[in-house]
Amino acid sequence: MVDSSSPAPSEYIVATDGACKGNPGPAGWAWVGMDGEWAAGSVPEGTNNIGELLALLRALQHHADVPHLRVQADSKYAIDTYASWMDGHRRRGWKTSTGAPTKNRDILELLIVARDARKAAGLPPVTLEHVRGHAGHVLNSWADNRAVRASHHAAAGLTREWSTRTGQERIDVAVLPPKSAEDKPAKRR
Numbered sequence: 763m764v765d766s767s768s769p770a771p772s773e774y775i776v777a778t779d780g781a782c783k784g785n786p787g788p789a790g791w792a793w794v795g796m797d798g799e800w801a802a803g804s805v806p807e808g809t810n811n812i813g814e815l816l817a818l819l820r821a822l823q824h825h826a827d828v829p830h831l832r833v834q835a836d837s838k839y840a841i842d843t844y845a846s847w848m849d850g851h852r853r854r855g856w857k858t859s860t861g862a863p864t865k866n867r868d869i870l871e872l873l874i875v876a877r878d879a880r881k882a883a884g885l886p887p888v889t890l891e892h893v894r895g896h897a898g899h900v901l902n903s904w905a906d907n908r909a910v911r912a913s914h915h916a917a918a919g920l921t922r923e924w925s926t927r928t929g930q931e932r933i934d935v936a937v938l939p940p941k942s943a944e945d946k947p948a949k950r951r
Contacts, residue, residue, distance in 0.1 A: 773830040776821045777893070777901035780813020780837065781909040783917050789813040790912025793821035793833075794904040798932030801925035802908040804916035813909060814840040815869045822876040822888065824927070831888045836895030836902055844873055845890055900935055907939040 775796040782789040789808030794800040801820055805812060814837040825831050835841055851857065851864040852874065858864055880888065893899045895906065915922075924930050933939075 773832055773889075774825065774828045775832045775834060775901065776825060777834040777899070777905040778814070778817035778821050778837075778840070779835070779895070779902060779905035779909045780810055780815070780817050780840075781906065781913040782808060782810040782813055783913050785810050788913050788916030790909040790914070790916055791817035791820060792905045792908030792912060793817050793824070794901050794908060794933060794935065795825075796901065796935065798935050799926045800904070800908055800930070800933055801923060801927070802912040803923035804912040804921050806916050806919070806921050808916075811837075811839055812866055812869065813913070815843065815866055815873070817905065817909065818844060819869055819873050819876060820923075822873070822880075824925075826876065826879060827883075827885075829885050832891055833888055834891045834893045834899070834901060836893055836899075836906075838892060841890045841892055843870065844877070844888075848874055898938065900938055903938050904933050904935060 776793050778793045780789065780791045786807060786809045789805040789812055790802060791813040792800065792802035801824060803816065803820065805816070814835065818833060818835065818840045821833055848870040851870060856864045856867050864870065893902050895902060926932050
């Protein structure tokens with residue numbers, strides 16, 4: 763694991779997280795960058811794993827031209843899927859090692875496209891870093907905050923994406939997000 767307090771001069775760090783009210787249920791995803799840039803989205807029906815994978819996918823898509831990208835996630839599932847499992851699923855015809863159909867295939871195919879586009883552009887692989895969730899890690903706490911809020915929007919029937927790239931204000935990532943009733947963690951798996 764790399765020390766997140768001292769990024770390489772040209773490295774950009776982004777934290778990702780997903781949340782779900784129920785599991786399955788209304789879900790949300792989010793990524794938050796080291797400069798306060800962020801994006802989040804709501805999914806009317808999903809799982810926590812879908813939120814985690816969508817957060818990783820959107821972080822990769824929104825930072826497709828960043829040469830040295832480090833993605834921090836509290837989801838070992840998302841990290842292991844990207845780093846190890848998705849290529850095996852594809853080689854086996856989108857079956858798990860037990861022969862069952864691969865879950866979330868549509869997202870995994872898009873993750874492969876995003877990864878392969880980086881490689882085709884001559885960019886180095888994304889560095890994935892596992893961080894402990896709900897442990898005071900500022901970027902992860904903000905990603906969790908935004909993912910939970912997005913899952914609340916999904917529960918209210920609002921399906922959309924929000925981003926600093928579409929007019930939302932940047933987050934002050936020098937401090938932890940505020941605690942409020944809306945920011946209570948969604949049910950996690």
